[in-house]
Each structure stands twice: as C-alpha cells, then as structure tokens.
Amino acid sequence: MHVLLTIDWFLFLEKAILISLIIVISLVVAMYETWAERKVAAVIQDRRGPNRAGPIGILQPLADGLKLFMKEEIVPNLSNKFLFILGPGIAMLTAMMTSAVVPWGGNIHVFGRDIPLQIADVNIGVLYIFGVVSMGVYGVMIGGWASNNKFSLLAAIRGASQIISYELAMGLTLIAMLMLTGSLSLRTIVGQQLDHTYYVAYQPLGFLIFLICAFAECNRTPFDLSEAESELNFGYHQEYSSMKLGFYLFAEYVNMFVSSAVMATIFWGGYDIPFLNDAQFGLNHGQNLLATLEVFCFFIKIAIFIFFFMWVRWTVPRFRYDQLMKLGWKTLIPLAILNMLVTGFVVLYRHGGL
Secondary structure, eight states: OHHHHHHHHHHHHHHHHHHHHHHHHHHHHHHHHHHHHHHHHHHHTTSOOSOSSSGGGTTHHHHHHHHHHHSOOOOOTTSOHHHHHHHHHHHHHHHHHGGGGOOOSSEEEETTEEEESOSOOOTTHHHHHHHHHHHHHHHHHHHHHHTTOHHHHHHHHHHHHHHHHHHHHHHHHHHHHHHHHSOOOHHHHHHHHTTSOOGGGTOHHHHHHHHHHHHHHTTOTTSOGGGOHHHHTTOTTTTOOHHHHHHHHHHHHHHHHHHHHHHHHHHSOTTOOTTSOHHHHHHHHOHHHHHHHHHHHHHHHHHHHHHHHHHHHTTSOOOOHHHHHHIIIIIIHHHHHHHHHHHHHHHHHHTTOO
C-alpha cells in the first residue's frame, strides 16, 4: 500500500511538471507568434517591423504584455459583470486545455522511470479536442452578449456560426481518418506513422479540408469575419481592455499553435523524425537524446504550419460573410462527405469487404 502511494505521488509530480511546462511553452510561443507575425508582415510588405525593443525587436512581446497589464480595466456600466469577466476566461481556458492530449515526443528515462511527453493519453483524444474546441464558442458568445453592445453581439453570432459550420466539415474529415487508423488516440495515430508513410499521403483531400477549417476555427484571415472592422467597429471584444482583451488575443494564437500541433500529429507523423529509424536511433544513442530530437522535430513541423497561417493572413483578402458560409456548407461539407465515402469504400476493399 505504501509503495502504491509513492508511485501515485511520483505520477502526480510528473504530470504537474509536464502541465506547467506545456502551459509556459504555450504562452511563450503565443507571445512570440505576435512578434513573428509582425516580422512576416514586414517582409511581405517590404518594411522593418518591430526593431526598437531589443535586438531585431525580440523584446517587443514583453513590452506589449506589460502594456496590456498596465492598461486601465474598463467594464461597461450596463454589461453583465460576471459574464463579462467569464468570457475571456473560457476562451483562454479552452485554448490551453486542448494541448493536454497532444503527444509532444516519445518517452524520456528519468530516475529509473519512463515518462511519456504527454499529459494524458486518452483513447478518445480526438473527441476530447473537438469537445474542448466546441466549448470555445461560449467564450466568444458570452463575451459579445455580456458587453451589451450590438456590434459585439453581431460579431459573436458571426463567430459562433462560423465555428459551428466549419466544425462539421472538420468532423467528417476525422471520421475518414478514423476509418484508416481505427483509433482516436493521438499517440496511437503517431505510432502508426513511425517509420511509415504519413497519413497525408492517404488523405490529401482530408488534410486540405482540415487545414481550411483550422483557419476558420482559429478565426484567422481570410475567415476573420467576426473582427471585420469596416462592418463591426472592432468585433466581439470591442468593449474589452487590459488583460481581458489580452486573453482573447492570446487565445487566438494559442489555438493556432495547438491546431498546428494537431495537424502535424494526425497527418504529418507528429514527433516522428523523417528519414530516420527512430527505434534503432534510440538503441544506438539513447532514449533521452531521441526524445529531445523528436520534440525539436515536432516543433519544426508546428513552426511551418504557423508560418503558413501568417503567410496566408498577409496574402489573401478577407471573404464576405456569404462567401464564408457558402464555402463551408456548399463546398467543404460535400467534399468531406465524398472523402469519407471514398475512404470507406477503399478500406472495405482492402479488407476484403467488397
């Protein structure tokens, strides 16, 4: 009984350290995504971007964060005070919770124990991500409604409709992936791609649909219709200031980071190092070195997706709202259904069912 209790405490300590580390990394990545986006925009527009705070402006995110903390907290008199504060909290919480089931690397060996670089390897990891992401809609809707501002409410309704619409196509895409993988565990999906062909080769249309839906889910250009300044003044967070506004802005960048991690995990092998036999490398050079390289490789894949998010933002113009909904309902959903049916026929054929 005493030994069992000790093991439980070790497990608690492992998970607590891993959770803290992932939260800190997510927040730091979100901070420097803002700096990277301004630098990418500067390169595309032939200008310098942030270059005053530190070398090449590397301290600019710290200055921006300090500015948000120091700004005056303004709560409109006619707003619902409790919901006004709850909205950005939900948006930030749901953005952080999605990282719990992402496998960031293999196992590291510390103090005689193999520690997986994943907070929770649940067998319904993909469903967990969908459930948590769906709750993020409440952060948008509550923030817009509690502000008691008609423009904010209109923007919140737009954002919620957009997220719900594109979640349908994304879900249908993942049904096709489930037919191939036979599992909803993200670690199992990565394991099936280790030293094998990545699933993007089997599901190119599914990946394209998932990528487009990720833009809409993250409220990124060309799908940022809930923040169309020319129509809505500012968007669903128009009445927010200080760190409550910061939570909404940070949630967008954390969602972009986690969405990139999920796409890399499901379609691009996750932490698998391409052109390398991971198992043999681990035997020859040690498990911890392999895990470190896997994490590094995984973050390179995430960085490529984040760069693509930013590149599209400063290249493609914003859609009209009717174009946005038409693309979701009349194009992506039928394509996702077609992809699901074709995948089903192929899987049945390969298993002798046809």
